[in-house]
Amino acid sequence: MSNDFQQLPDLESLNELANELFRQPPDADQPGSEPGLPNYSSPPAPGGLPATGFLNQLPQATSLPETPPFKASAPAVAEVLPVPSVVTPRVAPVQAQTPDIHGLQSTVTPMLPDGGGLAAGVPEAYAAHPSLQPDTVDLGGDLGRIRDRGQSDEAEAYVPGGSHYYFMDDPAPETGLDASSPENGATAAAEGQPGAPYYFLQSQPQPQPQPKTPKLAKAPEPSRGPVAHEGFDVQALRRDFPILATRVNGGRPLVWLDNAATTHKPRSVIERLSHFYEHENSNIHRAAHELAARATDAYESARKKVADFLGAGSTEEIVFVRGTTEGINLVAQTWGKLAVGEGDEIVLSHLEHHANIVPWQMLAAEKGARIRVIPVDDRGQVRLDEFQKLLNSRTRIVAVTQVSNALGTVVPVKDIIDIAHRAGARVLVDGAQSVSHIPVNVQQLDADFFVFSGHKIFGPTGIGVVYGKRDLLEQMPPYQGGGNMIADVTFDKTTYHQPPTRFEAGTGNIADAVGLGAALDYVQRIGLANIARYEHELLEYGIVSLLTVPGLRLVGTAADKTSVMSFVLDGFTTEEVGQALSEEGIAVRSGHHCAQPILRRYGLETTVRPSIAFYNTHEELDFLTKVLKRLVGKRGY
Known part of the structure; x- marks a missing residue:
């Protein structure tokens, strides 16, 4: 044996060296990470608030292509938590032509249950968290890690068809958490005791539906989407x-607060x-082979799901397009x-996205x-009073958004429709x-007419x-000419x-239409009523939290509002704020949001626009507030 080999450490020493080398996980000392952050899969309640959710029992279903569309109905909740009082925070002075937010009570209270809730019949939010007390609550505590320390930064290997979905009836993977944690569901029996179930939870076993036999070949089936579960467990x-x-x-963990731009996909x-x-790819509505039949069934099944989701009278009223923009152009260039x-009038609102302005301008010019434009108030x-004055015998169409992408305002479209129809528009x-x-x-x-895009509702882009x-x-005449839309050509x-x-x-x-159908399955099994309740409370929490940031001014403070929390920050451009948030992993939109007329109504060219979805959390909004306060503090404000 050579001298070189004789100088090697013995086996015991090598084992000690190896243990020392691998003692730290790969992400232990990443730049910008802070040791000791909690596991994000089971975060503490923000600012010491109780981490309750909105628990509603939902029917079971599957998301197989052959499954009939699900008719979701949210069950009654046994008891509603009382609405807490709201402390009025210090608010930055409002400049000319800006929303009046000189009192948080007038800004936020109308959105609380006693104030009437959201418009359009949306259930009122339950106060799952006491209102944030700006003068006393500590918004510290950085956003928790997504994984336990020691896990790889790489995403866990995913086996198609083998994952456990939230709301699925098969056992959840082991988490090592206490059985009474939000992730595993409340299991204790005594109300008010540690680990007790939520007091308004009404647990009743649901019958398991039998999956339908596929019509065609026995191709492998995709794994199911969410089915009935006892609670709205956002972490799961x-x-x-x-x-x-x-x-x-x-x-840094991704904090996605850009949901008004696009949503993520389950x-x-x-x-x-x-x-x-893998199993259905073909063109549709023609050919005698089996894949064509499969693809056609999947495509038309998606159309049926959309019709049911919107409450349409039939599938013949549902047209697939690339997105909202193409949909509005289709109506303008055919019906319009x-x-x-010449001399007729088209009425729009001041809130509109450019996609609901430009096509009508093009038609009007032609x-x-x-x-004509419906004005908005300072909030x-x-x-509506001014809208009625705009209508006359020359009004042909009124085109309005149901929710403003820039402000989050929920527009009373039912009132607008009724008023317009009385005028013959x-x-x-x-x-x-x-x-x-x-x-x-x-x-x-x-x-x-009603138009929407799939990627805004957890579906694919391009549909x-x-x-x-x-x-x-x-x-209406055809929008475009070509194959598929013809019965006979000479x-x-x-x-x-x-x-x-x-x-x-x-x-x-074809494929993305099918994907949209799967997205609607997913949303309906959670229940839009449940989503609205959770998001409404989360929005209230976020508004109160943001207003504790010195120099922050909300833009858009209507009583009926959803998702969007646009703001400007004194002393900073919106680009500076957006970049500072991005450096911490927080994704928001900064700019004019393709809605320049409404921003200019408030004397602004751009805003910062955080926007929430049902997968966002109170901890994420706490982290947003903390980063903004840190940014302001660096300049001594």
Whole structure:
């Protein structure tokens, strides 16, 4: 044996060296990380507040392509927590033409249960957390880690069809948490005792539905989406969204507060897309082979799910498009060209996204028509009294958003529709920002047209929907020409299909339509009423928290509001604020949000826009507030 080998340490010494080398986890000393942060999968309540949720028992279902659309109905809750008093924080002075927020009580209280809740019949929020006390509550404590220390930064290996979804009936993976933790559900029997179930939980066993036999070949089926569960457990629900485990900027947990721009996708949607390409991929409505039949069934099943989700009268009223923008253009360039003439008027609101302004401007310029605008008050709500004054015999269509993407205002579209119809005008509702937050029924609204995008409601990009009343769609000419939308073609003339196929020229976005159907399955099994309650309370919490930041001014303080918390910060550009938040892993939107007219109504060109979804948490909003306070403190404000 050579001298070199004789100098090696003995086996025991090598083991000690190896143990020392691997003692620290890979992410132990990442730049910007702070040791000792709590496990994010089971975070402490923000600021010492109780971590209760909104527990509602829901029916079970599966998300197989053949499953009939689910009719969600939220059960009654046994008891409602009392509404806490709200301490009025110090608010930055309001400049000219800005919302009046000189008192948090007037700003926030109308959104509490006693103040009437959200518009459009959305259930009122329960006060799951006492209102934040700005003068006493400590907003410290950085955002917790997503994983236990010692776990790899890489996402846990995912086996298609083998993951455990929130709300699924099969056993959850072992977490090592106490059985009474929010992740495992309350199991103790005594109300008010440690580990006791929530006092308003009404637990009743639900029958397990039998899966339907597939119509066609026995292809492997995608794993199911969420089914009935005893509670709205946001931490468990977050595990359905793989991207929420992503780390950014040197290992910081991603805090996604840009949901008004786009929402993330649950595994059930991702797997449904994969399943389509693996087992159903084909063009539709033609060919005699089995894959064509599978693809057609999946596509038309998605159309049925959309019709049920919107409360449409039939699937013939549902047209697939690329998104809200294309949907509005379709209506403007088909129905609009037939109905709008020289001297006629088109009414929009001051809140509109550019996508609900520009197509109508183009039509007005072509036809010699006039655009008229519904004004908003200082809080950001439309003026119905002024709207009525705009209507006359020349009004052809009113196009309004249901929820403002820039302010979060929930617009009273039912009132607008009723007033417009009395004047003989048609109404298009832009539902891009509403469908993921509040229940919608187009027949109850009596909307003539309703449009939305799939990616705003946890579905794929590149797919959207136009709902139109059947009699209107039948009068409208095709939007584009090509294959699929024709019944017969000669060189002399072409005969078109009836709606909706008439408006779906060429090969459509088949896979993403199927993915949208899976997203609607997911949302409906959680229940939009449950989502609205949780988000409403979370929004109230976030507003109160943000108003403790010195120099922060909210933009858009209507009593009926959802998701969006736009603001400006004295002494900082919106780009500076957005960049500072991004460096800490917080994703928000800064800019004009494709809604320049409404921002200029308040003398602004840009705002910072955090926007929430049901997978966001109180801890994330605490962290947002903490980073903003830290930013302000660096300049001595």
